[in-house]
Amino acid sequence: MNLEPWRARSPLLSPLDDRAFEFLESVAEPMRLSAGEVLFRADTPANRFFLITTGTIALTITPPSEPTVTVQTFGENSLIGLSWLLPPHRWQWTARAVDDVTLALFDANPVLAACETDSDLYRQLLTVVARESGRRLQRLRIRFLDLYGKDQK
Amino acid sequence: MMLRPFTVKSKLAETSDTVTLGFAAADEGPATRFEPGQFMMVYVFGVGEVPLSISGDPSEPEVLVHTVRDVGAVTGAICSLRIGDSVGIRGPYGTSWPVEPTPGRDVVLVAGGIGLAPLRPALYHLLANRSRYDSVSVVYGSRTSADLLYREELAGWRSRPDVDFNITVDRDSPDWVGDVGMVTPLLDRLRFIPSNTTAIVCGPEIMMRVVAKDLIERDVHPDDIYVSLERNFKCGIGFCGHCQIGPKFACKDGPVAVYSSVADLLGQEEL
DSSP states (O other), X not given: OOOHHHHTTOTTTTTSOHHHHHHHHHHEEEEEEXXXXXXXXXXXXXXXXXEEEESOEEEEEOOTTSOOEEEEEEOTTXXXXXXXXXXXXXXXXXXXXXXXXXXXXXXXXXXXXXXXXXXXXXXXXXXXXXXXXXXXXXXXXXXXXXXXXXXXX | OOXXXXXXXXXXXXXXXXXXXXXXXXXXXXXXXXXXXXXEEEEETTTEEEEEEOOSOTTOTTEEEEEEEOOSHHHHHHHTOOTTOEEEEEEEESOOOOOSOXXXXXXXXXXXXXXXXXXXXXHHHHHHTGGGSSOEEEEEEXXXXXXXXXXXXXXXXXXXXXXXXXXXXXXXXXXXXXXXXXXXXXXXTOOOOGGGEEEEEESOHHHHHHHHHHXXXXXXXXXXXXXXXXXXXXXXXXXXXXXXXTTEETTTTOSEEEHHHHTTTTTOTTO
16 A cells, blocks of 8 residues: 555654555555444454544543543544554554544554564564654643643633 | 723623623724734723733724633623623734735644634634635634634634634533544644744643644744743733743733744743
């Protein structure tokens, strides 16, 4: 799958060198979801990851006897799925399509197999996932501040 | 600048604690012409005076429009005003958003919470002169869907094909269908050429710093990022020092400031 159109702005692809990028291109497959469809469910095996090419994906949780709550949404260029790289390799949230979505799907099995023998590829992917985890943590911390609340004005 | 008498001509409840008021001059003086981003000092007789950003259309200066959130005694009194009530207003004061068109330039507006109010005049101006800019993108973050300002206008702005208008809320609710999370991830989706972009950012100071940092990471030059300085304005004309931030007076050198000129001041403790 040609991923060049997303390379410059994607947090997954932009840090990779040409060799790692071409490897991910070789395992990427296009995928479509309709609005409301589930991409993956919480507490199931995390054996894939995704790049959103169009549309929006929501990470959700459903409290008992209550409507599903969206924790965060992700749009074009976002990396979806961080749990595939490290144990326990299980999804933490349920991911649903907010609208019609197209994605690049990466099967984690050949990627992890390649990482077993290619420490440079592993380092690059680990760096991508760590950086993205860090960015999301920082953003979450700022959301905790409730910046738009009355006492913050 | 003299205090002029104004009368409340219109009042619209935006949210549970925020109203938009239209004020018309009660004297025979000229219309109050202003630049997007400027503010007025509004005096409620017997209560006190506060600075309020102008949230109306700069091409319609006959009515001064302010969007006010009830956060204290004076703003509470303003939110309680009824049509026909009188106030004293002086201004406009301060610097303005850089909205004069530069042909072919991309413009990104980022608003957080009540910060959409000071940005609205800039948005009116951009839309009225839309063909003179390249892309126009807006990202608006709100606490919840119930806290969104200008709901009817939001629908109109979002339906325009020539504006990429994005809204996100911090907290999901059953009535909300859309993005959830901070404004910054939405910046990743916008299509603009960083070296050719003017970014206008208004909201809580922490949000503005984070947004500016993200924009700089995307290669927008710090000289092309504009933020709004919010401090305790008192005189509004740089005399009293209440709004001093380091060497700057937010009322006179701001509220609009180039990020590169204030980056070192924002976030400093006790400034």
